[in-house]
Amino acid sequence: MFGRFERTVAGRYLRARRGERFVSIIAIFSLIGIALGVATLIIVMAVMNGFKADLMSRILGLNGDLSVFAYGRPIENYGDTVAAIRQVPGVTKVLPIAEGTVLIQAGSYSSGAEARGIAPADLQKFTAISSGIEAGTLADFHGDDAIAVGESLAAHAGLSVGSSLTLLSPNGQATPFGTMPRIRTYHVVAIFDAGVNDYDSSVVLMPLESAQKFLMMPDAVSLIQISTADPLAVQPVTREVVSRLDDPRLRVLDWTQQNNAFLGAVTVEQNVMFLILTLIIVVAAFNVISSLIMMVKDKTRDVAVLRTLGASRGAVMRIFLMCGAFVGIVGTVAGTLIGVVFCVNIRRIQTAVEHITGAQVFNPQVYYLEHLPEKLIWGQVIEVVLLALALSLLATLYPSWRAAKTDPIEALRHE
Known part of the structure; x- marks a missing residue:
């Protein structure tokens, strides 16, 4: 799909040269934004999953899965x-x-x-x-x-x-x-x-x-x-x-009937947190759009020359798609690694923070649990990765299309 010519040109555009560092800095911030959004979403979802699973296991362990009683x-x-x-x-x-x-x-x-x-x-x-x-x-x-x-x-x-x-x-x-x-x-x-x-x-x-x-x-x-x-x-x-x-006269109630409102509230909160934190990735995707638009504006003459030399509109569009996809893919991979490593070491991080600050991060007097739980569900991690990649790739479509629509005659008229 992507030829050697397109990969070479996209690689040169991603390497900032003198006078082009501002566009490169914006791309770096877009990459960091996507990485932080993905990492935050993975960490929060893992903590919410751990909270729900730990809470369920403790509640069911103490109160049983179902009860028989008489009113x-x-x-x-x-x-x-x-x-x-x-x-x-x-x-x-x-x-x-x-x-x-x-x-x-x-x-x-x-x-x-x-x-x-x-x-x-x-x-x-x-x-x-x-x-x-x-x-x-x-x-x-x-x-x-x-x-x-x-x-x-x-x-x-x-x-x-x-x-x-x-x-x-x-x-x-x-x-x-x-x-x-x-x-x-x-x-x-x-x-x-x-x-x-x-x-x-x-x-x-x-x-x-x-x-x-x-x-x-x-x-x-x-x-x-x-x-x-x-x-x-x-x-x-x-x-x-x-x-x-x-x-x-005996009645039977299982845990889904006894705690459905409480566990339902936890599930709703988990879904709302997912939607809210997805906005971080959306904002980062908008940064990708702005950085690509500035790159297209900066490379207008280059695009005109490429079109004059015979490059097709599809080739130009693929060049800028690769530039935006590189930012999205690298940011997503980096964010995934950060999120997974943070989740695996969350207990050590909590202990270190409590040792440094002298304060209790997770107060058992306020919460039902005594430590910060986590449960990493790989299916959810894959969903977050696919969501970030999809938003990043969608963000590249409009700037790439604008670059492909560049008229070489108009771009080089005053050169």
Whole structure:
């Protein structure tokens, strides 16, 4: 498509000579603009993908892929229900949980929290918690006075392993003077880090039987939390679980129904960020147009001479297409390399920035996560590269067409 003559002339035009450096500088800035736009788009999309994937894995790891519960009442005689659910193909974990809202107090610290009762054997399989034990051990998670708390709650309340923590539940015994709240003191046996600040600061874990006694729901649970082999294919499992439930009062909700608004907002934000950052590449493409137009203006006499010597309009157009394509291709390749290298080393870069500035880049008190995540999807990288190349090549069409339309007689009339 591009002959040796056209490649030679395009190469000479790209090499700035004395008196032509201004046009070359504009081309360099266009190249830098495309590179920065591509790199920024790749980095931001990777961070957004990582944020969404990490957030989903943590939310699903803590709350399960689907839940079985009964509106306004606990699930009584749940043993048969749990056994039936465990037989469903695709189900990997079933956790019966008793939960209730309580007031916690440790010294002068008091706050609302959610008490969750879970069987000690099930807690060992609950990897979102068992893999994040910061202090103590789950081997002591048994008996009537054992409790496990999150790292954030322990820091705010000044708790450590062995500390006492008082729980107050509004569900108590009815007396002639009204309902008396239940109060009981527990001892911290483990401190966990679930990786989600809201969970670490507002959830306390108790052995299931102890929680059932304190929350006054003997032989009953609040919900049954279910994990599956593939969360993205949860709907067939949900339908199978519903078909095996004998109690029509039980309801099943999967993660797509429980968190659809939140995850949908993240997806919308990701798409909007893609569109906004694409404008950086569009602006850089306009710079390519301006630099090529100035090059065409500067090379008008040269084009006229080439046409006089027999160069066709197509050859002239291809020469300037090559000049603009060179800027777009080099800028896209450079931006892709910068973006990929940045994403691969994003944790090291975050650590270095925090070390230099002394400030925390990703505050877990504000965000759900504790570090800057990234997930590089090569399909998206290819889309960004193709988008940048397409915009860069489109930007070369008009200036190249104008160069091909140059009339050699008019261009050389006053020479």
